[in-house]
Amino acid sequence: MTAAPEGRRDPSSRVYAPDFLTELFHKPLExxxxxxxxxRKQAPPSRWRRLLARPVSLLVLVTIGFLFAVAYRVTAAEEPSRAKARAGLxxxxxxxxxxxxxxxDRADQLREEVGRERDAxxxxxxxxxxxxxEAGTGLGRVRGDGVVVRLADAPRDKNAVTGADAGPSQVLYSDLQKVANDLWAAGAEAIAINGQRLTATTTIRQAGEAILVDYRPVTSPYEVTAIGPGSMxxxxxxxxxxxxxREVxxxxxxxxxxxxxxxLTLPAAPQPRLRYAEPPVSPSPSLSGSGAAGSSSPGPSRSGTSPSPSGGGR
Known part of the structure; x- marks a missing residue:
């Protein structure tokens, strides 16, 4: 029998590390x-322990039911106050x-009186x-033939499970913007959305689920009324x-x-709040240096740019 060479081991004496993944699949339970x-199989629980488990389970169920009842009573008690606050709002x-x-309406009446006095x-x-x-700028009431574009939200479908709205298609503020812009491009001379006259400063915006035209809410159905030529x-x-x-x-x-x-008759738009531009206050000219003494023309500004308001040197 010969000895194994130095540095080499007998294969029969090799030690294998445990394969934990294999053990986990063969013995998944701790x-x-x-x-x-x-x-537990050898010594089943005693009778008194089984009898004690039943009242404990019953007590837990009673406690949970009591908590649910209290929560319901509190919610029901607060509901009238919530409904009252909502009704008040x-x-x-x-x-x-x-x-x-x-x-x-009072402002329209006063405007007509002012107009009559002015014409006189x-x-x-x-x-x-x-x-x-005034008719061209939207500040006067106008009459004439034209076009009515009507847009309305899709019917609201209820979810069969939750009862909530299923997310129907609604008219967006951008839809009204596009329609109004294309009516202008088609030759419209005056436009109103649900009775709100559009002017050069009119805004059509979204605020939550409401659409605002000049900060006045409008609701579906939306009627965009335009007065213009027959080809419009x-x-x-x-x-x-x-x-x-049409595709939507x-x-x-x-x-x-x-x-x-x-x-068609389109009402006048509310009187706008006019803003007036004012020239900025130019900085005082610098008097330092020999060129400033005795000179009647102002020197350059501190920023080194033209002192004109537009900055274009005109």
Whole structure:
């Protein structure tokens, strides 16, 4: 029998490390749990322990039911106050809207009185020219033939499980913007959305789920009324926004329609708050240096740029 060469081991004496992954698949249960299960089989729980487990389970169930009952009573007790607060807010909103409408009507009456007094004070040609300018800028009421574009939200479908809205298609503020812009491009001379006259400073925005036209909320259905030439409808029908809204209506159920209308009356827009530009206060010229002494022309500004307000040197 020969000895194994130095530095080499006998293969029979090789020690293998345990394969933990294989052991985990062969014995997935912890040995301690296995031992506890064996002991339970050998020595089942006593009768008094089984009898004690039933009242404990019953007590836990009663406690959970009591907590649910208390939570329901608290929620039900707070519901009238929430409903009352909500009803108060709704009543306040309606009261403010009614007051706003009343003040708007009063402002229109006063504007008509001022217009009559102005026409009486001016000559006929001057008053006619002023009325034309007001009609063009949206500050005067206008009448004529035109087009009515009607947009309405799709019907609200309820979720069968939660009862919540299933997310229908709604008219967006950008849809109204596109329609108004294409009506202007088609030759419209005056436009109103749900009775709100559009001017050069009108804004159409989204505030939550509401659409605001000049900060006044408008709701579905939306009627975009435009006064213009007879060819305006055909030109608008060929516009990009009309094609887009027809496609959206076919895909989502949103309502979109265009029709001609005669003898339309668009109200005047509210009186705008005018802002006037004022030239900035130029810095005092520097008097240092020999060139400033006795000179009547001002020196250069501190920034080294032209002292003119526009900065263009004109």
């Amino acid at each position: 040995p301690g749990y296995v031992a506890a299960a064996e002991r 709704i009543a306040d909103i309606k009261q403010r809207e009614a007051e706003t409408d009343r003040l708007t 004070a001016l000559s006929g040609s001057q008053a006619s020219r002023l009325r034309k300018l 409808r055909d030109r608008f029908e060929e516009s990009r926004s009309a094609a887009l809204m 209506a076919r895909a989502t159920g949103l309502s979109f329609g265009v029709k001609k209308a005669g003898d």
